[in-house]
Amino acid sequence: MNFFDTANVYSLGDAEIVLGKALKGKRSKSIISTKASFQMGEHPNGKGSSRYHLMNALEDSLKRLNTDYIDLYLMHGFDQNTPIEETLRTLENMVKSGKVRYLGCSNFAAWQLMKSLSLAEKLNVEKYVVYQGYYSLIGRYYEQELMPLLEDQHMGLMVWSPLGWGRLTGKIKRGMETQEGRIKSGGAVGAPPVKDEFLFQVVEVLEKISAEIGKSIPQIAINWLLQNKSVSNIIIGARNEKQLRANIDAVGWNLSAEHLSQLQQISEQTPIYPHWVGER
Numbered sequence: 067m068n069f070f071d072t073a074n075v076y077s078l079g080d081a082e083i084v085l086g087k088a089l090k091g092k093r094s095k096s097i098i099s100t101k102a103s104f105q106m107g108e109h110p111n112g113k114g115s116s117r118y119h120l121m122n123a124l125e126d127s128l129k130r131l132n133t134d135y136i137d138l139y140l141m142h143g144f145d146q147n148t149p150i151e152e153t154l155r156t157l158e159n160m161v162k163s164g165k166v167r168y169l170g171c172s173n174f175a176a177w178q179l180m181k182s183l184s185l186a187e188k189l190n191v192e193k194y195v196v197y198q199g200y201y202s203l204i205g206r207y208y209e210q211e212l213m214p215l216l217e218d219q220h221m222g223l224m225v226w227s228p229l230g231w232g233r234l235t236g237k238i239k240r241g242m243e244t245q246e247g248r249i250k251s252g253g254a255v256g257a258p259p260v261k262d263e264f265l266f267q268v269v270e271v272l273e274k275i276s277a278e279i280g281k282s283i284p285q286i287a288i289n290w291l292l293q294n295k296s297v298s299n300i301i302i303g304a305r306n307e308k309q310l311r312a313n314i315d316a317v318g319w320n321l322s323a324e325h326l327s328q329l330q331q332i333s334e335q336t337p338i339y340p341h342w343v344g345e346r
Contacts, residue, residue, distance in 0.1 A: 067314070068095060068096050068097055069096075069097045069099070069299060070085055070089070070096060070097070070098055070099070071099045071100075071198075071224070071301050072085050072098070072099070072100050072101075072131075073100055073101035073102075073104070073140075073142055074100060074101065074102055074104075074106055074123055074126065074127050074130075075101070075104040075105065075106060075142065078106065078107070079106070079126070079130050082100060082127055082130035082131050083130045083131075085098070085131060086130055086131040086132035086133065087132070089131075089132075089133075090132065093132075093133055097137045097138070098131060098133065098136060098137050098138070099136070099137060099138035099139070099140060099170070099196075099198075099224075100127050100131065100136055100138075100139065100140070101139070101140040101141070101142040101172060101198075102115075102119070102120055102123035102124065102127070102139070102140075102141065102142060103115045103119075103120075103123075103141050103142040103143050103145055104142045104143060106123065106126075114145045114147060114148055115141050115144075115145035115148050115152075115153040115156075116145070116147075116148045116152065116153075116156075117152055117153075117155075117156045120153070120156050120157070120160075121156065124136070124139070124160060124165060124166070128165065134164075134165070135164060135165055135166065135167060136165065136166050136167070137167050137168065138167070138168045138169070138170050138196060139157070139160065139166040139168070139169055139170070140169070140170040140171055140172050140196070140198055141153065141170075141171040141172065141174075141194075142172050142173065143172065143173045143174070144171075144173070144174045144175065144178045150181060150182055150185050151185060151189065153182075154182065154185060154186050154189060154191050154192075155189070155191060157169050157191070157192060158189075158191035158192050161192045168195050168196070169192050169193065169194050169195060169196075170194050170195060170196035170197065170198060170224070171194045171196075171197060171198070172197070172198035172199065172226070173198075173199065173200075174197070175211075176211035176212050176215050179194065179197065179212070179215060180215060180219075182194060183219055194221065195221060195222070196221060196222050196223075196224055196298065197212065197216055197221055197222070197223055197224070198223075198224040198225075198226055198301075199212060199223060199224075199225070199226065200225075200226055200227050200258055201223065201225045201228070201291060201294075201297070202225075202227060202228055202229060202230040202234060202258075202287065202291070203230065203234060203268050203272070203287050203290060203291075203329060203333045204230040204233060204234065204258075204260045204264065204265055204268055204333065205227075205230055205258050205260065206333060206334070206335050207335060207338070208223075210337055210338055210341050211338075211341075213294075213296050216296050217295075217296050222296070222297075222298030222299075223294075223296050223297050223298055224298060224299055224300075224301060225291055225297055225299070225300045225301060226301050227258070227301075228287065228288050228291050228300050228301070228302065229284055229287055229288070230258065230260065230265075230287075231257035231258055233257075233260065233265055234268075234269065234272065234283060234284060234287040235283065235284050236269070236272075236273070236276075236282065236283035236284065238265065238269065239266065239269055239270075239273070240266040240269075240270070267332055268329075268332055268333050269283065271328055271329060271332045272286050272287060272329070274328075275321075275325050275328065275329070278325075279321075279325070281315075281316075281319075282312060284312065284313060284316070285312065285313070285315055285316040286316075286321065286325075286329075288300060288302070288313060288316035289316045289317070289319070289320065289321050290321060290326065290329050292316070292317065292320075293320065293321065293326060302314075
């Protein structure tokens with residue numbers, strides 16, 4: 067593993083500081099992605115994708131990470147109050163300066179991403195090459211708007227929360243008290259919504275496959291994502307080394323076509339408009 071994802075807003079900068087210390091002496095062998103645009107502090111200009119905020123945010127991230135360049139710099143969200151052209155030209159200058167090598171975005175709606183890509187082409191400036199988005203067996207809306215767009219524009223997907231905000235760990239099952247973990251400790255705040263019955267149905271199929279192939283529920287859920295050709299990599303977050311090593315074992319093997327089909331069917335979500343018209 068050599069790709070580390072963070073953001074300035076994670077613990078208001080402390081996550082970047084920790085990562086910078088951890089990679090001391092290993093920077094040249096590591097890939098770092100960090101993000102900007104979400105609120106940092108109480109200053110009125112402490113958020114967004116304006117030239118003012120991004121230039122300050124980048125310099126602050128470089129200091130905290132103890133590096134002179136960022137491999138992948140992402141807009142954490144779409145800023146509706148800043149002209150897209152201003153954001154793109156600012157990012158272009160960052161790439162030209164050598165402080166940023168590649169650009170990406172996260173949590174954009176499909177139209178926001180496509181408009182940004184189109185304008186970047188018109189202005190002849192650096193484009194977003196990676197999209198970081200939520201995608202899991204219990205959150206497949208990415209497939210309806212964003213996936214066709216990423217495939218058409220030859221972009222890659224970095225998946226965040228591949229285990230559905232900790233719900234696909236095997237600790238949440240029908241009729242069972244929630245075990246220690248992210249959800250029980252109050253981590254459900256801000257989580258992608260999912261109905262309990264739908265979650266239980268998906269987990270039951272995961273549990274069945276787990277018994278058949280000897281892989282854990284999280285490993286199967288992550289491996290399912292890796293079978294999607296638009297997925298470039300997956301961000302795994304672990305509380306300890308044991309969880310990290312277990313999640314890493316989601317690679318090096320593939321689910322069978324039969325098991326993929328079972329998971330596809332049980333986790334299928336009703337298409338949003340106008341996609342259900344096309345399917346009909």
